[in-house]
Amino acid sequence: MEIVAYPDPILREKAEPVRNIDRDIQDLIEIMGELMYGAPGIGLAANQVGVAKQIFVFDLDYREKGKSLNVLINPTIVSAEDRIEFEEGCLSVPDFLAKTTRRKYIKVKGLDRKGEPIDMEAEGLLAICIQHEIDHLNGTLILDHVSRLKRNLYTKRIEKLMKRDRDR
Numbered sequence: 001m002e003i004v005a006y007p008d009p010i011l012r013e014k015a016e017p018v019r020n021i022d023r024d025i026q027d028l029i030e031i032m033g034e035l036m037y038g039a040p041g042i043g044l045a046a047n048q049v050g051v052a053k054q055i056f057v058f059d060l061d062y063r064e065k066g067k068s069l070n071v072l073i074n075p076t077i078v079s080a081e082d083r084i085e086f087e088e089g090c091l092s093v094p095d096f097l098a099k100t101t102r103r104k105y106i107k108v109k110g111l112d113r114k115g116e117p118i119d120m121e122a123e124g125l126l127a128i129c130i131q132h133e134i135d136h137l138n139g140t141l142i143l144d145h146v147s148r149l150k151r152n153l154y155t156k157r158i159e160k161l162m163k164r165d166r167d168r
C-alpha cells in the first residue's frame with residue numbers, strides 16, 4: 001500500500017461507514033500509521049491509501065513516531081465555533097499549499113479502533129487536522145478550498161509531470 005496522489009479518483013470518493021472493526025481494519029490502521037509517520041504527516045485518511053472507508057489516523061506529535069497514534073472511525077462533527085485561517089498542505093496533493101478557513105473549535109464523535117465511542121473536543125491545529133481528514137472522507141481536497149484559477153494551474157502542472165513520466 002502507498003499514499004495515492006491527486007488526481008487519483010479514489011480521493012474523490014465518499015467513504016463508506018465502517019460496519020465491522022475486524023482484523024482487516026486493524027491491519028489497515030497499522031499500515032496507515034506507518035505511512036503517515038513515514039511521510040511524515042500529521043494525518044492520513046483511508047481514501048489516501050486507496051480504501052474508501054470512514055477511517056483516519058492523526059498525530060500532531062508525528063516526530064514521536066507511534067507514541068500516540070490516534071484513530072477515528074465513522075467521525076461526525078457535532079458542533080463548531082469561530083473561524084481560523086491556515087495554510088494547509090496534503091500528502092496527496094504534493095507541492096501545494098492552500099489557504100483555508102476552518103472552524104477553530106470543534107466537537108467530534110466517532111469510534112476508536114476497539115469500537116468504543118469517542119467524544120472529543122479540538123481546537124487550533126488539531127481541529128484543522130480533523131476537518132482536513134473528514135474532508136478527505138467526503139472526497140474533498142485542499143484544492144477545493146482555493147480559486148478555480150489556482151486549482152487549474154495546479155492540475156495543469158500535475159498533468160505535465162504525468163505526461164513527462166509517461167514519455168520517459
Ligand SMILES: [Zn+2]
Nearest residue numbers: 089090091092
Ligand atoms: Zn490531506
